[in-house]
Amino acid sequence: MPIWDDPLWLAEQLAMVDMISHGRLVSGWVRGTGRESVTHNANPTYNRERWEETHQFIVKTWTTPGPFRWEGKHYQYRYVNPWAVPPQRPHPPIWIPGVASRETVVWTAQHRFPYVMLATLMEPTKQYFQLYHDTAREAGYTSGTQNLGYLFKVHVEETEEKADEVGRKYIRGVTNPFNTGNEGRVRPWIQSLPGITSRDSLRRSAELFGRAAPVGRGGVARDAATRGYEAQVQNLSIISGTPTSVLPKIRHILQELRPGSVFFWDGDGLMDHDDQVRSLRLHGAEVMPATREMGKELGLLSPYEVNDGTGFDQDAWNRVQVAATPH
Secondary structure (H helix, E strand, O other): OOOOOOHHHHHHHHHHHHHHOOOOOOEEOOOOOHHHHHHOOOOHHHHHHHHHHHHHHHHHHHHOOOOEEEEOOOOEEEEEOOOOOOOOOEOOOEEEEEOOOHHHHHHHHHHOOOEEEEOOOHHHHHHHHHHHHHHHHHOOOOOOHHHEEEEEEEEEOOOHHHHHHHHHHHHOOOOOOOEOOOOOOEOHHHHOOOOOOOHHHHHHHHHHOOOOOOOOHHHOOOOHHHOOHHHHHHOOOEEEEOHHHHHHHHHHHHHHHOOOEEEEEOOOOOOOHHHHHHHHHHHHHHHHHHHHHHHHHHOOOOOOOOOOOOOEOHHHHHHHHHHHOOO
16 A cells, blocks of 8 residues: 555545445555565655555545545645445455564554464464454454464365475466566565564564575575475475365364464466466365365354454445345
């Protein structure tokens, strides 16, 4: 969100998505990294300030009839009268994805939004989830699985040999101006621009990714999670195999982290279309149904199953779905 110079346009476009989808929008709001700031010529020093102000402005635009005036630090509008508002009330669900920002976890818990950890290592992820729960307690409410989400890499094939062959493609890919080479390592001087991340978050990011330091000799990040396929398989950064072999590993993650929402990261790196389709079919036929059953067994409730005052009105959402269903 910090790269947007006109958050009113963004608010209206998201409202249109909610209208077209009959109230099915789930908006994921990210601060972004130095790469986005470079690409869009945005000052990284104001990244967090613009992110928080954009959030306040969009929520007000979604929930307050116009016209009204907005005079903020980074955005000024003399006349806000949105021509499109989302059908979900009070507004579409807001989920916050992130990696290693303590400040963002605390902010998200204070606002009671679900927080989705993005492919981070197990133990640090547990620590950040606990930070969320502790912050929620300080804010006067009890958080649960509905407040937590986790994204991790899962690729599925009919045989273990094929899964091992294709799974290795996760860490291989064409180079781009932001990478140090063909293994997906990001140039740290572009990823972590001055001012975009606090020193505390940089240190914790190093812990999350197993780095000895954010930047090594020659400016190359020493990232243990990208040193080799076997290392990532061992620490469950990558899960590849047949449905039979991946499901126990998925269950272990669910038991340890207890996220109410899970996201499977697949089809990346050098994987081609056929690789993705084979895995997608097995995910749909075997892995996802079994994962849902695991979630039920472990009592992992999603934000759609718990109306805990986080700004998501399940009853209103259900009414929108009924109204949108053809009869």
